[in-house]
Amino acid sequence: MKKKILFLVSDMESGGFQKSLISLLQCFDYKKYDVDLLVLCPKGIFMGQIPKEVNLLSVDISSSFFSSFPKSSINLIKEKQYILAIKRCIHFIISRFNKGIGAIYMANQIPALINEYDVAIDYNGQQILYYMVNKIKAHKKISYFHSDYKKWPYYKLSDKKYYSKVDYIVTISDICKESLDEIFPKYKDKTKVIHNISSPEIINKLATEECSINFDDKYTNVIMVGRPSDIKGYDFAIEACSKLKKDGEKVKFYSIGTSNDVDKFKKLVTDLDVEKEFIFIGETDNPYKFVKKADIYVHPSRFEGKSVAIDEAKILCKPIVITNFTTAKDHINNEVNGLIVGMNSEEVYKGIKILIKNTSLQEKFENNLSKENLGNESEVYKLYDLIEQVKV
Structure with missing residues (x-):
């Protein structure tokens, strides 16, 4: 029986983690896994590159909610989404004082998914991590962080709380792992390195x-x-x-x-x-x-x-x-x-x-x-190893 996997991401705009996700999905074994992908703001140049085997999901919330402020609130008012416009203003005010609490507030406004999964994989971090932990039903939860955490410390206290609730933290290089281990030594054993996939x-x-x-x-x-x-x-x-x-x-x-x-x-x-x-x-x-x-x-x-x-x-x-x-x-x-x-x-x-x-x-x-041997499609097997440890 195939395991059910859910990937979560904010959007498919031009960016490193979006391109990395596409490369990963292009190498995935769809004979072994059923894969759903939730894109909260379903737009961007990489939308057309999502493999046909992936089941694309959406949630009932305007994508304008996730755009930059004040454009987000202006567009929500035009859409007559007045309550969401007010909530976006509240999010902006909270974030001025604490980005982490602001991101948790935003995540809590997103509707939950009904489906239950063997593994949920937050491929984004921050608000997607908080949403996955709070709103997604899954036997195992994995969160990705794609950068040097010491250069991006704004969510430290919130991440510390939510990292305790995931099974694995995945990052993309040894140096990035060293940074995470230094800041979150308690989670050192569950922090793993899986390099971004590049297929020659x-x-x-x-x-x-x-x-x-x-x-x-x-x-x-x-x-x-x-x-x-x-x-x-x-x-x-x-x-x-x-x-x-x-x-x-x-x-x-x-x-x-x-x-x-x-x-x-x-x-x-x-x-x-x-x-x-x-x-x-x-x-x-x-x-x-x-x-x-x-x-x-x-x-x-x-x-x-x-x-x-x-x-x-x-x-x-x-x-x-x-x-x-x-x-x-x-x-x-x-x-x-x-x-x-x-x-x-x-x-x-x-x-x-x-x-x-x-x-x-x-x-x-x-x-x-x-x-040089520059192909590293085999990195996907490291993710399979984490997935296969799921107890259903």
Whole structure:
């Protein structure tokens, strides 16, 4: 008899954990498991990539409730959802004082599911964790955390309470586990590492699709994948682009991703006079066809848990420049299969310029990456091991 599994996630917008979930679901064994997926706000570029074997669920609450404030309350009023609009205002006020209590309040407004499951898996954290614990019937509950907890401590007291009520906490790298173990030593034994899944077969197939941009081979074409934000170091990249232009380098940067902050970075592009050199592509459900055709991949983040995008660029054998965030060495062996540079625009600029001027170094990185075994679909078996310990 198949076990019934429920995954829970906030949305399927452009983001690392959403892409990671799609990769996991594409590798899942549907002959062995019945899988439901609850997307609280059922929209985003990855909705179309959910495997047909997955049963998509919804709850009876307006998706406007989960959008940013005050847009959420304005839209709820337009929808004549007056009580929800008031509750969203209350959530905003509570969150100004305590994000954790605010997230618990929000989770408590979401209707419960009727179905009972063998395993419920919160793939999001925070309010999804609280909702799963309070509202979902399951014999076992697993919660994912996709980043370095020391960089995201806003929910610590609430998470401490709710982590006591789950069977396992899953994170995506050894460094992320060390961070969780340090902050929540009581839960060390039930905190497990399951790396984000990257499938070379799927990525290389998608990379062959037709690309809508004709990259100019007279330029060095630099690609970035990630939402425009300070966390992702977009200011570093734009300033590096400006420095390269002033040096007379023929270079173009292409950005894949979107965010509420994109206008801020478009203004910086204008202020630094690199509008022709720094192009915002926006959202796409297939970044691989762009990455494949680019010359250099740059990931200038201020912090990362474990970047799916970097792993995918490695599979496509791109020369890579990344900043020295906490988990950088989990991705790159410096000067062997990529460059790790300091966390500022000057160092990002220097790293890119080294690759532009040294094509033999680019070839070295490409060759070394092509020899690596970068597929890790077997990581799904670690999750199966946790699932199979369920006592029905």
